[in-house]
Amino acid sequence: MAETDATGKSLGDAASSAGTVALENRNGTAVLRVGGALDLALAPKLRQLAERAARLEPAVLVIDLTGVTFLASAGMAELVRAHRGRTASAPLRVVATGRITLRPLQLTRLTDELVIYPSLSEALATG
Amino acid sequence: MTTPGFDDLLGAVRRAFVDGSGAPVATGVRPLEPAEARAVLGDHVTVAVTDRALLADLVPGREITAAIAVAGDGRGALVHTTERVGGTPSAVAEAVDAATAHLAGAVRRLRSEAAVLDALHSTGRELTAHLDIDRIVQDATDAATQATGAGFGAFFYNLVDEFGESYTLYTISGVPREAFERFPMPRNTEVFAPTFDGAGTVRSADITQDPRFGKNAPYQGMPEGHLPVCSYLAVSVLSPTTGEVLGGFFFGHPEPDRFTARHEYLAEGIAAYSAIALDNARLYERERNLASELSRSMLPVVPATPGLDVLTRYLPAATGSKVGGDWFDVIRLPSGATAFVIGDVVGHGVTAATVMGQVRTAIRCYALLELPPSEVLRNVSALTGGLFGESFVTCFYAVHRADDGTLTYANAGHLPAILVRPDAEPEEIGEALAQPLGVGAEFPQRSTAFPPGADLVLYTDGLVESRTRDLTLGVEWLLAGIPGLLASADLGPAWDKLVDELTHGRHDDDIALIHVRNRGEDGA
Numbered sequence: 001m002a003e004t005d006a007t008g009k010s011l012g013d014a015a016s017s018a019g020t021v022a023l024e025n026r027n028g029t030a031v032l033r034v035g036g037a038l039d040l041a042l043a044p045k046l047r048q049l050a051e052r053a054a055r056l057e058p059a060v061l062v063i064d065l066t067g068v069t070f071l072a073s074a075g076m077a078e079l080v081r082a083h084r085g086r087t088a089s090a091p092l093r094v095v096a097t098g099r100i101t102l103r104p105l106q107l108t109r110l111t112d113e114l115v116i117y118p119s120l121s122e123a124l125a126t127g
Numbered sequence: 128m129t130t131p132g133f134d135d136l137l138g139a140v141r142r143a144f145v146d147g148s149g150a151p152v153a154t155g156v157r158p159l160e161p162a163e164a165r166a167v168l169g170d171h172v173t174v175a176v177t178d179r180a181l182l183a184d185l186v187p188g189r190e191i192t193a194a195i196a197v198a199g200d201g202r203g204a205l206v207h208t209t210e211r212v213g214g215t216p217s218a219v220a221e222a223v224d225a226a227t228a229h230l231a232g233a234v235r236r237l238r239s240e241a242a243v244l245d246a247l248h249s250t251g252r253e254l255t256a257h258l259d260i261d262r263i264v265q266d267a268t269d270a271a272t273q274a275t276g277a278g279f280g281a282f283f284y285n286l287v288d289e290f291g292e293s294y295t296l297y298t299i300s301g302v303p304r305e306a307f308e309r310f311p312m313p314r315n316t317e318v319f320a321p322t323f324d325g326a327g328t329v330r331s332a333d334i335t336q337d338p339r340f341g342k343n344a345p346y347q348g349m350p351e352g353h354l355p356v357c358s359y360l361a362v363s364v365l366s367p368t369t370g371e372v373l374g375g376f377f378f379g380h381p382e383p384d385r386f387t388a389r390h391e392y393l394a395e396g397i398a399a400y401s402a403i404a405l406d407n408a409r410l411y412e413r414e415r416n417l418a419s420e421l422s423r424s425m426l427p428v429v430p431a432t433p434g435l436d437v438l439t440r441y442l443p444a445a446t447g448s449k450v451g452g453d454w455f456d457v458i459r460l461p462s463g464a465t466a467f468v469i470g471d472v473v474g475h476g477v478t479a480a481t482v483m484g485q486v487r488t489a490i491r492c493y494a495l496l497e498l499p500p501s502e503v504l505r506n507v508s509a510l511t512g513g514l515f516g517e518s519f520v521t522c523f524y525a526v527h528r529a530d531d532g533t534l535t536y537a538n539a540g541h542l543p544a545i546l547v548r549p550d551a552e553p554e555e556i557g558e559a560l561a562q563p564l565g566v567g568a569e570f571p572q573r574s575t576a577f578p579p580g581a582d583l584v585l586y587t588d589g590l591v592e593s594r595t596r597d598l599t600l601g602v603e604w605l606l607a608g609i610p611g612l613l614a615s616a617d618l619g620p621a622w623d624k625l626v627d628e629l630t631h632g633r634h635d636d637d638i639a640l641i642h643v644r645n646r647g648e649d650g651a
Contacts, residue, residue: 018594037594040475070594072636073540073563077473077519080566085517099599107598108521108540109562 018042019068023049029124030058030090035067038075046075050082054089062123064095071096071104079105083114091115093123133199136223140173140195140206143219152210157186159196164203167196170235172227175217176205195220246274247393251400260286260408264298267401268376272300274397275390277378279306279354283323284364284374284405295374306354322361322375330391332384334359358385362398366406373405414476419443421480422454422637425487429457432465434529434579436644438618440626444589444637452479453587453637454487458494463529466494467641469585470522470541470564486511486520486564500524500537504561504570508539511565518565523557523585527577527643534577537570539563542588542602545609549580553609555602579647582613589636590629604629618642 019036030053034046046063053061063082065071083092096102097118105111117123137156144154159167167181168174176182176194185205186194194207195217224231250270257263264282272280279301287293299306317339321329334340334356356379364373376398378386422443429437439455452475456468468490472483489510493503503524511518523544525536536544536556540563543555561570577583591601608625615621626638 039594040473070592070597072592073471073473073519073521073588077517080519081517100597103597103599107542107559109559109567110540112562 019045021045021049023053025056025058026124028059029062030054030056030060031062031064031120031124033064033067033120034075035069037070037072038065038068038078039070039072040074043072043074043078046078047081050078051087054087058090060093061090062093062095062120064120064123065101066095066097066120068096068101071101073104073108076104076108076110079110079114093117093126095120095123133197133202136172136197136199137204137206140197140219140223143195144193144206144208144212146211147213149213152208152212154206154208155186155189157205157207159185159198159203159205161201161203164196164198167205168198168203170231171224172199172231173197173220173223175220177217182207193217243389243393247396247400250274250397251403254397254400254404255407257404258408258411260405260412263401263404263408264296264374265300267397267404268298268300271376271394271397271401272378274393275360275378275386276380277301277358277360277386277390278380280376280378282364282374282376282401285372302354318359319361319375319377322363322377323372325363325365325370325372327363328391328395329359329361330386331359332386333357334379354379355381357381357383360386360391360394362391362394364398364402364405367399367402368406373402376401418476418480421477422483425454425480425484427456427458430459432457432459434646434648435465435527436618436646438622438642438644440622440638440640442589442626442634442638444635452483453589453639454483455585455639455641456487456491457641458491460494460497460526462497464497465527465529467525467527467583467585467643468494468522469587469639469641470520470539471587471637471639473519482518482520485514486522490522490524494524494526499572500526500535501570501572504537504539504564505568508564508567508570520564522564525557525583525585527583527645532576532578533574534583535572535574537561537572539567539570542586542591542598545582545584545586545606546575546577547582547584547609547613548576548578553606555606577645579645581645582609583643584609584640585643586640587636587638589634589638590626590640593630593635601629618644 019034019038019042021042022033024031032049032053038046061082063079079094082088092115094114094116096105096116105114141154144152146152167176174196176196182191182194186207190209191207192209193212194205196203196205254263254267264284268280268282279299281297281299283295283297285293285295318334321327331337358380360378362376364375366373376394378394426441429439437457441455452472454470458466460466470486472479472486486507489507490503493506504522511520521541522539523536523541525534525544527534538557538560540561543558545553546556547553556575557573561567591605592598612621612625622642
């Protein structure tokens with residue numbers, strides 16, 4: 001059963017006009033579910049919650065892009081930051097499938113270094 | 128003076144339940160929910176409840192002979208009995224209520240004050256959450272007109288255009304705009320002067336009796352057909368940062384003496400919030416213009432390129448705040464070759480524009496050293512990562528050599544370029560060659576023939592993708608539009624038309640593009 005961030009909904013969920021990011025803590029794995037347009041407007045929210053997730057010191061950080069309808073370069077920059085930035089602490093897994101999210105990651109060759117799973121359950125299943 | 132606590136009050140009321148001989152009778156206490164207490168008691172502290180139906184509702188199945196409802200400290204209860212009682216309980220209820228009448232009045236007053244503050248606070252939150260001036264002024268005018276109970280309200284506000292000239296616009300509420308449009312803008316007549324000078328609020332029970340009224344030629348009083356103003360209230364809107372007058376609220380009512388001190392207080396409150404919102408909007412606009420100006424000022428003058436026709440476009444984001452990251456460059460190299468650069472810095476505003484300027488300069492430097500494309504991007508990537516921390520810059524870099532008719536290119540995470548050779552379909556080149564600058568370390572380069580008659584198109588993502596149009600589809604549409612574009616006599620208008628079609632005239636991201644056509648004449 002997923003456990004919602006103890007800081008509560010108002011802090012754990014960050015919404016922008018077009019997208020949402022929610023942080024869940026699943027038995028030591030921090031899951032950031034992103035929905036809507038992950039662009040310049042939402043990127044700061046993703047960064048904010050990724051940094052909060054890092055403070056939970058999870059074994060693994062999963063960023064789930066399944067609900068993303070538009071992945072702009074500002075969003076991809078945050079994936080790189082979560083993967084190898086100064087505040088990155090846990091191994092990152094990215095859930096991306098389909099051309100909306102996978103295509104931009106291929107064009108920028110971020111697929112070379114990001115560990116990508118087709119579904120959240122597969123990202124969580126791997127030990 | 129301290130007010131009696133609820134338990135004291137409840138005890139006193141229970142002791143009032145006595146029989147004909149003055150001996151206490153058994154009473155029951157039924158707590159009242161806040162909603163029930165409000166319904167039964169209204170603003171009273173104690174009330175004798177005699178309504179049979181209500182009693183049957185509150186205490187079902189009992190033959191109630193007397194009951195008194197009590198409220199205090201946010202609690203409520205109904206004291207009741209089924210025994211015969213003397214006439215005292217209701218008398219006690221009246222006595223308590225009379226004694227606490229001033230309290231009930233105070234409670235009423237405080238509740239109403241709280242409602243006023245609530246309304247003002249939520250209006251303030253709404254107003255200051257926006258950066259769109261048109262929306263702010265209309266919302267503020269509507270809210271203030273409603274809050275003051277005015278027959279109609281108007282908000283005149285000053286803006287400064289791109290040439291630094293000040294001009295005045297207005298919004299109205301409560302009457303159709305046509306009712307206003309026949310009249311000239313309020314000038315600094317004696318009535319309006321205090322508001323536009325920021326001298327203070329004007330509140331008049333009957334402005335037509337005001338000595339300042341009607342002194343402005345040519346109307347001499349109320350212009351014919353003017354909205355019938357009798358009660359008048361006007362409040363200045365002053366910038367909290369500069370103190371300058373941003374505009375003024377004007378409220379009118381056809382009847383006299385409609386505006387109270389509270390209306391004045393509310394109007395001043397909304398004016399203060401409006402001032403903050405307008406200030407924010409103006410600062411935001413200024414930042415946006417600055418980023419746009421900065422980006423434009425850093426755009427290159429395209430040098431003469433013998434044998435090549437070069438068309439460029441830079442369109443800053445039409446909506447939102449995303450101006451500032453895209454750029455293009457065309458560089459004549461010492462060897463006679465020409466370098467073409469297109470790129471996109473993630474971020475927006477002044478920060479992105481300045482990073483862009485530095486990345487552009489860095490690329491120019493390495494380009495002029497005639498380093499091969501893969502080396503140019505490798506060096507710039509190392510520099511970018513070091514200079515700007517965690518940065519993310521996509522860039523397509525291509526060099527055309529007229530002497531051997533080749534195009535050599537490398538691509539740092541940017542969209543592929545479009546190459547159209549004579550009598551061939553458009554093809555994409557350089558797709559997914561390497562990671563963005565600041566992220567990647569290796570940037571393999573490719574070479575292809577770029578013969579006379581060939582076209583090369585470099586572009587940024589604003590042209591092909593948006594929240595409502597995914598990249599794959601956008602690129603397909605762009606490719607589909609290329610043959611028609613190439614067939615047109617004049618590339619400039621053809622590109623403007625295609626950009627418009629692809630973005631529906633509302634690109635919410637920057638767009639930069641370069642179109643190179645190899646004319647095939649001797650490059651001298």
